[in-house]
Amino acid sequence: MEVLELMGEKSEKGYEHLYDVELKRIIKEKQLRSYYQPIVCLNTANIVGYEGLSRPDSRSLFLNPLDLFTYAEQSDQLYNLERVTRELAIERSRPWISADQKLFININSHVIYDPNFTPGYTSKLLEKFNLEPSDIVFEITERSAIKDFKAFKKVLTHYRAQGYKVAIDDAGAGYSSLQAITEIEPDYIKIDRSLISDIDKLPTKEAIVQAFITFAKQMNSKVIAEGIETKDELLTLMRLGVDYAQGYFLSRPQFPGGKINDMTSKLIQRLAVEECELGTLKIFFEQSTRKDLEEYFALYPEEQKVAMIERGRVVGLITKSSLNKSTVPMYGKVLARGFREHILQANCC
Numbered sequence: 360m361e362v363l364e365l366m367g368e369k370s371e372k373g374y375e376h377l378y379d380v381e382l383k384r385i386i387k388e389k390q391l392r393s394y395y396q397p398i399v400c401l402n403t404a405n406i407v408g409y410e411g412l413s414r415p416d417s418r419s420l421f422l423n424p425l426d427l428f429t430y431a432e433q434s435d436q437l438y439n440l441e442r443v444t445r446e447l448a449i450e451r452s453r454p455w456i457s458a459d460q461k462l463f464i465n466i467n468s469h470v471i472y473d474p475n476f477t478p479g480y481t482s483k484l485l486e487k488f489n490l491e492p493s494d495i496v497f498e499i500t501e502r503s504a505i506k507d508f509k510a511f512k513k514v515l516t517h518y519r520a521q522g523y524k525v526a527i528d529d530a531g532a533g534y535s536s537l538q539a540i541t542e543i544e545p546d547y548i549k550i551d552r553s554l555i556s557d558i559d560k561l562p563t564k565e566a567i568v569q570a571f572i573t574f575a576k577q578m579n580s581k582v583i584a585e586g587i588e589t590k591d592e593l594l595t596l597m598r599l600g601v602d603y604a605q606g607y608f609l610s611r612p613q614f615p616g617g618k619i620n621d622m623t624s625k626l627i628q629r630l631a632v633e634e635c636e637l638g639t640l641k642i643f644f645e646q647s648t649r650k651d652l653e654e655y656f657a658l659y660p661e662e663q664k665v666a667m668i669e670r671g672r673v674v675g676l677i678t679k680s681s682l683n684k685s686t687v688p689m690y691g692k693v694l695a696r697g698f699r700e701h702i703l704q705a706n707c708c
């Protein structure tokens with residue numbers, strides 16, 4: 360049974376005050392654990408930043424952070440709790456995070472309605488730890504609808520004027536993602552795990568993520584894919600042109616923030632090199648038929664070769680002459696076994 364359900368039952372028995380006491384204890388004693396998950400550039404495999412995550416300690420009545428923050432909001436203590444998590448995330452990252460890496464901090468969009476909210480606290484905090492506002496990215500969660508965009512944008516304008524960056528979190532899973540992105544014009548768009556899971560198997564998800572990427576480019580925003588758990592998901596996202604990645608396949612949240620393993624790092628670097636070698640070549644996928652390629656070469660007679668992608672990675676190039684020599688049927692798939700001998704390695708051309 361969820362903690363919030365237990366709260367409801369206990370409140371009937373007169374025990375709700377226990378949760379009030381627990382919340383006040385957490386805020387006063389700063390009894391929260393801090394974890395950090397790296398955000399990785401998919402062009403270089405470098406870690407560009409870390410998302411700071413807060414969890415209740417093992418003694419807490421709250422089983423998870425969702426219950427804790429939901430109860431804090433219901434108790435008009437959301438800003439006080441977020442202020443503590445912000446302070447701990449910044450303070451605990453200082454000994455190990457690099458100067459060129461940003462710290463991503465979650466902010467509930469409802470915090471501005473909290474009676475305790477007062478702008479300015481974060482600036483004093485950064486001065487204390489000798490940091491610049493440009494080192495911080497505020498992640499606006501998209502799982503809760505923003506009630507008043509005008510009021511919320513006023514607060515963001517205050518922060519942006521000081522140099523802070525802004526990210527929309529959970530894009531694709533919230534109540535009004537496209538409206539929030541349009542209104543806020545974030546520096547980063549973090550695509551929710553629900554769209555990333557099995558993206559290599561589901562063309563519909565791939566199309567939606569591609570739309571986010573196109574949308575982001577028009578606003579000069581960077582796209583971060585959240586919750587990557589498999590190699591094939593990563594390969595597909597790299598092929599689509601996602602800027603940054605985050606997830607268990609790269610590194611789990613930990614303290615202090617960890618690195619990505621060498622195997623994954625080398626994979627990203629190798630694929631990035633392959634993408635550079637492709638330049639402006641037209642890309643075709645494993646489901647493409649000979650007719651598709653024939654029509655392309657007929658439409659663009661100056662083109663001599665195209666790139667082939669299979670399961671999210673470059674497998675090589677196909678030239679116009681090799682296509683003419685092949686015996687693949689007009690509606691046969693070009694990446695069928697019989698055509699493999701005609702595929703050239705990308706780094707040889």
